[in-house]
Amino acid sequence: MKLTGLHLLLTFQCTLECDHCFVWGSPWQTGTMGVQAIENILRQAQDLGTVEWIYFEGGEPFLYYPVMVRGVEQAARLGFKVGIVTNSYWANSLPDAREWLRPLAGLVDDLSVSSDLYHWDERISRQARYAQEAAAQLGLPLGIISISSPEDVGDTEGTLMYRGRASEKLVENIPQAPWESFSECPYEDLRDPGRVHVDPLGYLHVCQGITIGNMFARELTHLWEAYDPESHPVIAPLLRGGPAELSRQYGLSPREAYADACHLCYQARLSLREKLNEVLAPDQVYGIFDG
Numbered sequence: 001m002k003l004t005g006l007h008l009l010l011t012f013q014c015t016l017e018c019d020h021c022f023v024w025g026s027p028w029q030t031g032t033m034g035v036q037a038i039e040n041i042l043r044q045a046q047d048l049g050t051v052e053w054i055y056f057e058g059g060e061p062f063l064y065y066p067v068m069v070r071g072v073e074q075a076a077r078l079g080f081k082v083g084i085v086t087n088s089y090w091a092n093s094l095p096d097a098r099e100w101l102r103p104l105a106g107l108v109d110d111l112s113v114s115s116d117l118y119h120w121d122e123r124i125s126r127q128a129r130y131a132q133e134a135a136a137q138l139g140l141p142l143g144i145i146s147i148s149s150p151e152d153v154g155d156t157e158g159t160l161m162y163r164g165r166a167s168e169k170l171v172e173n174i175p176q177a178p179w180e181s182f183s184e185c186p187y188e189d190l191r192d193p194g195r196v197h198v199d200p201l202g203y204l205h206v207c208q209g210i211t212i213g214n215m216f217a218r219e220l221t222h223l224w225e226a227y228d229p230e231s232h233p234v235i236a237p238l239l240r241g242g243p244a245e246l247s248r249q250y251g252l253s254p255r256e257a258y259a260d261a262c263h264l265c266y267q268a269r270l271s272l273r274e275k276l277n278e279v280l281a282p283d284q285v286y287g288i289f290d291g
């Protein structure tokens with residue numbers, strides 16, 4: 001098991017409140033990493049010795065711009081490749097976009113801009129276009145992350161997954177399949193995750209909301225050594241038989257049909273939170289904002 005990517009959810013807050021957001025990003029969310037937390041996380045990543053990429057994402061990491069830039073500088077100084085994921089709300093014009101991006105030039109190896117019909121009213125937003133042009137002028141590698149939607153199928157690269165807010169907002173009027181048919185996790189390598197997310201509370205996630213410990217309570221090196229997917233109360237059943245097995249193992253009563261594996265998985269986890277609150281955390285990722 002080799003961890004090569006550590007993605008920092010710098011904040012759960014966001015300028016937008018997209019229906020498809022895995023982590024319930026919102027202007028009203030709570031939870032943001034401070035400079036000391038970032039330093040701590042970067043040091044732990046360095047101690048592990050296998051991490052190559054550090055990403056800053058959220059929520060919207062540009063909301064905490066000075067903290068993000070400091071984190072990017074530190075990560076680059078420590079020899080990590082650095083990525084950022086943003087909705088580019090800050091790119092109101094080309095000159096503005098250049099100013100926002102200038103401090104990141106030479107430090108960031110991947111600037112990913114989320115732009116699609118969930119984020120904006122056009123697939124490639126005006127802001128994304130300004131960010132793209134400014135990044136090109138500054139020599140910053142930029143890619144667009146675009147999730148397909150019913151209005152935009154076939155022209156985008158990402159698949160919509162019905163977890164987080166999507167599992168509550170987007171599942172009406174779409175084809176559904178019997179719950180027993182979701183017998184594997186189609187998206188995450190739960191046995192050997194190459195990248196994981198760490199949130200502002202320190203929780204380490206193999207999929208958003210499924211945690212394998214807390215980096216503020218125990219060092220990443222120990223958490224990684226101790227990770228045993230076959231004995232994890234949520235991951236073990238997922239590996240044996242996907243979200244259907246997770247539901248079976250805990251005697252849940254799923255409804256007849258679900259939009260996809262993530263929809264069943266997320267809804268099953270919601271009903272297991274009280275029993276497994278240590279691993280199904282934090283509240284923010286389950287749509288509870290004041291937790």
Ligand code: SF4
Pocket residue numbers: 163184185186187188207208210238243261262263265266
């Ligand atoms: S099935 Fe569950 S663990 Fe797999 S990607 Fe979907 S939500 Fe995550």
